[in-house]
Amino acid sequence: MKKKSQVAAPAKGASPAPADKKPQMPLRRPTQRDIAAATGLSQTAVSLVLRHGDVPAVSADARARILKAAQRLGYVPNRIAQNLQATRSHTLACIVPDITNPTYPAMVRGFQAVSQAAGYDVMIFDTDAQPERERQALNWLLQGHVDGVLASFFHIAEAELAGLVRRGTALVLIGRPARKTSTQIDRLYVDNAGAARAMTQALIAKKHRHIAMISHPLGPGAERCRGYRSAMKDAGLRTIDIPADGFVQDAGMRAMAEFLAQRPLCSAVFAANDLLAIGAMAAIRAVGLRIPQDIAVAGFDDIPAAALMYPALTTVHRSEPAMGRMAADMLIAQLDAHGAERPGRSIELPYQLVMRDSA
Structure with missing residues (x-):
């Protein structure tokens, strides 16, 4: 004859746990990563919209999707975490005068390959070589959205970039060599x-x-x-x-x-x-x-x-991909130096005449 299994009685004065309920796990707080996954957008874009609102680097449609997903998921900003992370965005920018000119996408691809391998996101800003667009880009940079920038400016003078240097933004300019070696701005150029x-x-x-x-x-x-x-x-x-x-x-x-x-x-x-x-x-x-x-x-x-x-x-x-790769290396080296003062570097890249049938 089988023995009946015995169940220990609850201690005196204790309330027995209901048999039909399981312990409830606390709900996890939604994060920016969750919003990025829900929208299919980068975490950088999500962070820019949630922290700064209407930014030129994120389209109106993407901004609307981010805000809608944040509301649906019940996202609440973690201000303590934001303040702890405020010193670095782990994002680099590439400012170009005309993204439809094939020279610039080639440079951006080289820049992006090195930047992403080092753990940086890349944002592209096309100024159309217009003065107002260049100043809009500069104002956006001064708001601290990125850690470093590769830029080709047609209208912005080097003296106007002093604010970026003071706030510790790493800079590499495409253009002529620097007239003064005291500046902390690096340059890449072809003669x-x-x-x-x-x-x-x-x-x-x-x-x-x-x-x-x-x-x-x-x-x-x-x-x-x-x-x-x-x-x-x-x-x-x-x-x-x-x-x-x-x-x-x-x-x-x-x-x-x-x-x-x-x-x-x-x-x-x-x-x-x-x-x-x-x-x-x-x-x-x-x-x-x-x-x-x-x-x-x-x-x-x-x-x-x-x-x-x-x-x-x-x-x-001239090798635009090589220029982009070298620019990213220079920016990352500046950031790894943690703001140590140093003279800017001017590096001349080679060129080659390619004689084909048109001449």
Whole structure:
């Protein structure tokens, strides 16, 4: 005969636990990571919206999704944790003048590869090379959204960046070398004047004597024109300037069409970037002239489309991905130094003439 199992009686005075209820676990407090997972957006974007509201780096649609998810999940900011983490955002920014120009996405990809491998998120700000957009970007940076920034400014003077330096934001600028070594701003640059001079000399060596240059005065345009003029002067040749209203393909086409309408004496055209050169090639063909038999064409940057043109575009090559990778390394090195004062570095990157069929 089996024995009945015995259950110990509850202690005297104790209330027996209901048999149909299980112990309740406390609910976990929703976090920004939960909102990011619910919306499919980055945790950086979530943090920016919840801490700063309407920011230019996050679209209105994404902002609405974040706020809706925060309300649905019952998110309440942890102010203590925010204050503890306020010294670092673990985010870097890349400020570019035209994200549609193929040189800049190539640079951003190199920058992002190194930054993300080091645990940093990357945010991109396109200024369209407009003064007001550059100042908007600068004001946004001064609010402390990022730890460091790689920037190509066309209108912001270095003196205006002093506020960023004071607040400890790491900086790398794309452009000319620093005039003063005391600044803590690092720079990466290609010798634009030297490269343009070398390309002009290469065209002169091919017996061209009437060489025009299409350029825009902002950004690298002035330095590239300076190199062109230097080579032409040394050869005893007259410069021919073709002003463009931008650095895009349409600007090159318009400028070249207006120039050709004057029936000028010109055997070669050197453009300040490849997009201008491609636009010029279209204008040359539109009036029935041949490249390079009637007019040779050369550009600057060696964007991927340059080798695919017919005829393939002669140009100046510089490695944008390498520039982006080096810029990220420089920013991270500044941040790892924890604000130690040091002179800024100016590093010159190499260029190479790529002689193709268009010249």
